[in-house]
Amino acid sequence: MxxxxxxxxxxxxxxxxxxxxxxxxxxxxxxxxxxxxxxxxxxxxxxxxxxxxxxxxxxxxxxxxxxxxxxxxxxxxxxxxxxxxxxxxxxxxxxxxxxxxxxxxxxxxxxxxxxxxxxxxVAEAEAMLAVVSAPSARAWALAQAQLAGALARTVAAERAAAAAVLAELEARIDFPEEGVEPADREALGVELARLEGAAGALERSFVAGRALTDGVVVAVVGAVNAGKSALVNALVGAERVLVSEEPGTTRDYVEVRAVWDGVPVTLVDTAGERDAAAEVERRGIDLGRERAATADLRLRVIGPGDELPLAATATGELRVASKLDLGWSAPAGVLATSAVTGAGIAELRAAIVAEAGLADDAEAGSAVLLTERQRAAAAAARGAFGAARAGLAEDAPLEVVAIEARSGAAALAALEGEQVGEEVLDALFRRFCIGK
Ligand SMILES: Nc1nc2c(ncn2[C@@H]2O[C@H](COP(=O)(O)OP(=O)(O)OP(=O)(O)O)[C@@H](O)[C@H]2O)c(=O)[nH]1
Ligand SMILES: [Mg+2]
CATH class of the missing domain: 3.30.1360.120 (Probable tRNA modification gtpase trme; domain 1)
Known part of the structure; x- marks a missing residue:
């Protein structure tokens, strides 16, 4: 060395x-x-x-x-x-x-x-990285909680529970003459379902973990002149992008950053959609579409006279009516705003934060996953415990049930970082700064 x-x-x-x-x-x-x-x-x-x-x-x-x-x-x-x-x-x-x-x-x-x-x-190293690169106090508190053991304690408890289930299963496999009483089978099934649920809850916590550490990207889309750029300015409380009555004002998409409730948000103002667009504008619209496709959330702005898109609840899409001050009635179920009076703007910020999975500070102090690597491990654990539970319910041989339960336990171990490959470590430490 x-x-x-x-x-x-x-x-x-x-x-x-x-x-x-x-x-x-x-x-x-x-x-x-x-x-x-x-x-x-x-x-x-x-x-x-x-x-x-x-x-x-x-x-x-x-x-x-x-x-x-x-x-x-x-x-x-x-x-x-x-x-x-x-x-x-x-x-x-x-x-x-x-x-x-x-x-x-x-x-x-x-x-x-x-x-x-x-x-x-590995999970602690990931938490350290999240501490040093926290973009907000809320993200920092989340990372510190994981470093202090919030995740480690939860994972340790579930690993112990998984080990106990496995021991039960293996005892039945080793001494088959003792058979499995229906009551035992039911108790094992309940515990496997609980493990499946716990792994699933961990997996879902990554929505909040990612939103707080990496932030959320919100693409603002809609027809030309819908008031997208005015809405972006109203949301960040500063004149950051051009607004004009001329349809087709925004051409290149523009990214504007803000932090709301400790959540780093990147608003992407895009070129308005219209059919009769000239070549350059067309290209701008396409670039905006490509960017919107990779955003975490699309904010569809509907102005007076704009058609209400059919896809009423496309996932990852939030619909907003603009120009409420003009006295039109926004479509039902659509959040109404006005960039001029400021009506609905605070509600829209809150709705965006809620959509990112961070409506309240429910994450405080609890186990929250911080990396995609952890999320994938939690998903694998959920899948394996689910397969074990289903196998048991369908009277599959106990060996098969045990194999699934074992792989669920292994996935929980991987979540903390046991037995992870060199490539995973290389990718993790590349994100660190020199000297850490
Ligand atoms: N009365 C009123 N006018 C608004 C409001 N928001 C935007 N406008 C006006 O609507 C026109 C278009 O606004 P923009 O924000 O540029 O619209 P856009 O959707 O970004 O348009 P493109 O970039 O051309 O696609 C401008 O004349 C704005 O002043 C609003 O809340 N109330
Ligand atoms: Mg615009």
């Missing part, structure tokens, strides 16, 4: 920066760059340190601390150099550390070593 180094604090100008070093040579490297004997430093005690290059010339001065493995974040010997901030100064300190034998770390490599040392689970 080689020794890695990176700046653990954000790049740029700052009072203090922390250069982190981890690996078997960390203490020797600390000795070299401080012209001292780091092996004599007490564990986890800051010491004054002058940073020098190989020729003994002063680079910077600050503080240093050694955290000996295995009682460290990575489980290896770790040294932190607290030096002056600033990209050039940090670069010079890192240069001295590398000259003394360290290699620059890859993004997330410290956390990856912590994972390999069994210090954190």
């Amino acid at each position: 080689d020794t890695i180094a990176a700046c653990a604090t954000a790049a740029g100008t700052g009072g203090v920066a922390i250069v982190r070093v981890s690996g078997p040579d960390a203490i020797a490297i600390a000795s070299a760059v401080t012209a001292g004997d780091a092996s004599a430093w007490a564990d986890r005690r800051l010491v004054r340190a002058r940073i020098v290059d190989r020729g003994g010339r002063r680079v910077d001065d600050g503080l240093a601390v050694v955290m000996r493995g295995p009682r460290s974040f990575t489980g290896e010997d770790v040294v932190e150099l607290h030096v002056h901030g600033g990209a050039v100064n940090v670069g010079a300190v890192l240069g001295a550390v590398v000259a003394a034998g360290a290699r620059l770390a890859e993004p997330g490599e410290f956390t990856r070593r912590a994972l390999e040392a069994g210090k954190v689970t």
